[in-house]
Structure formats: C-alpha cells, structure tokens
Amino acid sequence: MDLRIRSIAYLAEDINGYELVDPNGHDLPRFAAGAHIAVRVAGGVWRDYSLWNDPAERRRYCVAVLREAAGEGSRQLHERVRPGDIVEVSWPRNHFPLAEDAARHLLIAGGIGITPIMAMIAELKRRRADFRLHYCTRSPEKTAFREELSLLAALGCAVFHYDGGDPAKGLDIAALLREPEPGTHLYYCGPTGLMRAAAAASAHWPDGTVHFEFFTGPAAAAPAALADDRPFIVRLARSGGTIEVAVGESIAAALARRGIAVRTSCELGYCGTCLTRYLAGEPDHRDEILRPEDRAQYLLACCARARSGELVLDL
Template sequence: MSDWDSPVWLDVQVRRRWMETGDTVALELASVQGQPLSTFEAGACVDVLFPGGAVRAYSLANAPHARDHYLLGVRLEPQGQGGSRTMHALRVGDRLRVSRPRNSFPLHGGALHHVLLAGGIGITPMLSMAAHLWRTAASFELHHGFRSPEQAPFLAHVREAPYARHVSHWCSAPGAQGRMAFSRILARVPALSHVYLCGPAAFMEAGAATAAGLGWPAERLHQESFDAAHRAT
C-alpha cells in the first residue's frame, strides 16, 4: 500500500507560503502526487506528523469544496513545544505528512442561523465555515476580534470575501470600537441559532460565560480552543 493509499497519512508539499501577520504564517499545502486531496467538512482539522513522531492539529481555513489544497494558519508560540516553530520554518517545496481531515467542530445542519465568533487566530476554522455557509446560501454572521489590524490574521481575505457584508470586526486597540460585545451579539440573534466560538482561552471563557448568563442552551453552543490544554469540545 502506498503512502497516499494509507488510511491515515497523506504526503503533501508547501505550494505557497506567506506571512499573514508578524507571528502568523499561512501555508497552502498540495498533494505531492498532484491528486485531489481528501474531502472535508467546514470546521475540520488535520494532524501534522513531525520528525520524531510528534503530532499537532491545525484547522483547515480554505473552503471545503476546494480540493486542490489545504490552507493552514499557524501562529508562532515561542513557549510551545516546537510545532509552530517547525511550521514557520517550512518553505515552498518542503514536504510533510498530514492526516486525512477529521472534524470535532462541525456546523449543525438544523440551525436556522449560525453565529461565528472568532478571537485572533481562531478565525481559521471560521473561514472555512463562512465559505461553506455562503456557498449554500445559509443564514450566518461572522464576528472577528483582534488587538490591532496588524495582528489580525486573514483580515484582508475576509474583507475581500464575497460574504464580507456578513462580517463584523472588533478591534481592542486604543481608539477602536473595542472588544467583542458578546452580550449584545447573543441577545439579538434569532431563535434556534447555533453559536460557534474559537480562540484563546480567555476569549472562549468570556463568550461561554456570557452565553450561560443569557440562558443559552448548551447544545447550541460549540467551542474549539487554540490553547494546547483545550483543543476541541
């Protein structure tokens, strides 16, 4: 059985690489063999296999219907275990192994409206979700919180996307509009909406606490964290 036919690992190479912010690299991965990549659902991630056997998970940021590449956004974690440093060191043409996509953060088909709340690098799975929801004419809104425009990954991508009018930007820099107003957002969304949270731990805790305080049903609140201690729920 070839590596490509393996039920677990796919051989890919870096097709494009660019810096989204000073500490976030974007990597476009394509099949070494030139074949279409495995299909995935919005919200999915892939595991990256590093030399020595370490494995790290990264969300897929591209639209699910685009099978010619996988797009990852990786924030450098100086105090991490080395995975982000290895990803930042990759250059065009470098090869690596990734798993077939898996999804513990899926969209829920029965929702009448989807509310996507992203903090910083937590925008990556939301890009895939927004692209899918737009393509399927579903009702949704995307909120992206960041410290400054210079620190906001994929900000230009979102502003130029066909769904840009569905997006609200929240900047906490002095003189900007301020931090994401969870209570205002969640208090006005339609009944039977589903809410998706992704970002750093403090962002997730604030969003979840606000939802709980408003009586938001737990089954309609979905979370994925980018902190090492809390990958997905």
C-alpha cells in the same frame, strides 16, 4: 500521509499560511468546514491546525500558523519548513461541524481562531445561509484574512473588533449573546479569555445551539501545579503493571517513560487529543473542555491528576 508544502504566505504579523498538496497531484481526503489536521515536521511533535480553505477544494489543505514562543510545532513550521518540503499530515477530523438545520449562524473568532471559521464562511456562502461574523484581534496588522473579510464587512456580514490588547475595549460578548434569537446557532473559537467569556455568556442558550473549538493562544497555559499535589499510581487494566506519576509530571509523560504512547497535541488540556478512558479511581480533572458526562469515564492524560491514590486506566 506525506504532503508537499506548495506555498507559504504571510497572512498577518506572526501568522503564516501553508498550502499542502499531494506530491503526485492526487485529490486529498474530503473534509467539512470546521475540520482540522495534525501536522508533523521531520519526526517532531504532532500539532493540530484547522483547515481554512473551502471544503469544496479537493487538491489542497490550507492551514494558518501563529508563531508562539513556547510552541515547538509552530516554531518548526515558521523556522524550518520551506516550499517544496514534505511534512506528515493526518486525515482530517472534525469536532466543530456546522449545524444543518440552523436558520442563522453567529460566528465569533478571536485571533488565529478565525481559521476554522474561514472554512465555515466558504460553506455558508455556498449554502446562501444567513450568517454574521464578529472577528476580535489586537490590531489590523495582526488580523489574518483582513482583505478577504472586508468585502463581507462592507455587506454587513462581518465586524472587526480591535482591542489594542485590552479585551475590555473589544467586543462585548455578554451583550451580544444576552438574547438568543430562535433558530440561531453560535460558533466560537479563540484564545482562552474569549472562550471563557463566550461560554459564560451563552450558558442559557438552547441545548445543541452552541458549538466551539479550543486552540492555544498567548493566554493559554498548562494547568498550574498545586501546593498539595502528591504522587499517585496509575494501573494499566489491559497491558498490566503500575506506574508512579510524580509531582510535576503528567500521566502522559509517566506513560511515555514506560514506552506507552498516548497521543498528545496541545499538552495544555484544551484539544482533547490525549483523551483516555479510566475504569476506577477518582481523577482530578484540570481541563476546561470535558463535559460532566465525559468526566465520569474519561480524563485528559496531559493534565489530569488523581484525588485517589490510584487510577485504573483502560490501557
């Protein structure tokens, strides 16, 4: 759908907020806390952004965008878009919903990872639910929504952790998650280091109580090429034909060369947009998000390679 940028706001150093509305003032498709939309500027790249406003609001979508030197989508929004412009927006999707049956919610946000958590907080306040936020950033100047969250901090529901760029000086995630309280659900979203630390520290939490969403950040990088990478063949089971994937090329890029579009967003192996089913062959998964049961059937076409000479894709 085409939506109009109604306003652009400064939220923190290098972080702008964008308010999107229907050009004719209609209600927008509903979303639940934790949802994201994909946004595209002037026919450029699609990028996913979490919605941070209250899901009860029907007339606007609000996203926050961190300017990243290597991020084409974020650069376009920061540099090219002005209030009044029209951008293309997908319907909301949600891979990071709140649990309905939790007695307590423990939220950990790192940097721009605060965005889905803000929508969760709006929903949890409405439910009068028991929650506590730990918000990790480098400094107060880089902390979006600081004013809004200071009231929660004063009430003891939110804690700011400024690490000055050294995670060792920030929140001790291992200590925080060491002893899960019965009925508590954990949610975390942030840069790669925080995601790894939270995943390791919550590995012993009961099944179904840990929820997370990846996003890019200064620490995110595409999986590195390995010295023994070899070209391999991709066979298309439904459309027929084979394509060679060169060293240094992704499956998604090789498919695009042949005019076969696999939708991508992060191109770094963390968002799941390029999820593709395979039918035969042995992938070399180079992402950190697929679960073992997913890996038996799916690969991420932006970063997986092959251990076998050939992979058969369900395309």
